[in-house]
Amino acid sequence: xxxxxxxxxxxxxxxxxxxxxxxxxxxxxxxxxxxxxxxxxxxxxxxxxxxxxxxxxxxxxxxxxxxxxxxxxxxxxxxxxxxxxxxxxxxxxxxxxxxxxxxxxxxxxxxxxxxxxxxxxxxxxxxxxxxxxxxxxxxxxxxxxxxxxxxxxxxxxxxxxxxx
Numbered sequence: 001x002x003x004x005x006x007x008x009x010x011x012x013x014x015x016x017x018x019x020x021x022x023x024x025x026x027x028x029x030x031x032x033x034x035x036x037x038x039x040x041x042x043x044x045x046x047x048x049x050x051x052x053x054x055x056x057x058x059x060x061x062x063x064x065x066x067x068x069x070x071x072x073x074x075x076x077x078x079x080x081x082x083x084x085x086x087x088x089x090x091x092x093x094x095x096x097x098x099x100x101x102x103x104x105x106x107x108x109x110x111x112x113x114x115x116x117x118x119x120x121x122x123x124x125x126x127x128x129x130x131x132x133x134x135x136x137x138x139x140x141x142x143x144x145x146x147x148x149x150x151x152x153x154x155x156x157x158x159x160x161x162x163x164x
Contacts, residue, residue: 012051019047028134033141036108039101040119041137043126049100056094111142 020038024031027041039046045053062074077089098120105119116123126133138144151159 012047016047027137028130029137029141030143033137033143034110036105036110037141040105040116041123041140043122045097045101045120046104049095049097049104052091052095052100053097055088055091059089060094112140115140 020035023029023038023042023044024033026044027033027038029038029041036046059074062068062070065071066075074089077087080087080090101120102118105113105116128136135144143149147156147161148159150156
């Protein structure tokens with residue numbers, strides 16, 4: 001993950017896009033897979049939550065060392081001058097990675113969400129060969145190579161299977 005000083009940058013969307021591409025590779029999902037599925041299937045916490053937890057850990061470390069010059073800036077920080085700035089101490093309340101990830105998952109609106117009750121645990125079938133794992137994830141996310149999707153992708157003449 002990125003260093004904490006970049007975690008609140010406006011450029012994080014570009015980095016998150018690359019992290020999502022990496023999670024697509026890990027999970028074997030195709031591009032149309034909804035973004036909330038990627039961390040669940042890759043068994044990696046979402047980047048936003050990872051960054052927040054890393055920032056919380058950094059602030060806790062600074063608060064435990066009052067002899068550090070940085071301590072005064074974090075604990076007795078100056079008043080905020082520009083509302084467009086988001087200083088590192090603005091969201092001082094630490095979060096629990098598991099709880100936050102579960103809340104985000106439950107508030108997301110994704111296809112087949114009911115298949116996963118707890119996104120933080122490793123999903124069943126995580127150990128099979130790569131080809132089986134990829135196929136399973138494609139069907140979990142409603143992106144499997146069924147006739148309807150093959151027709152949508154231009155690989156089949158009809159969206160109906162041979163049996164009708």
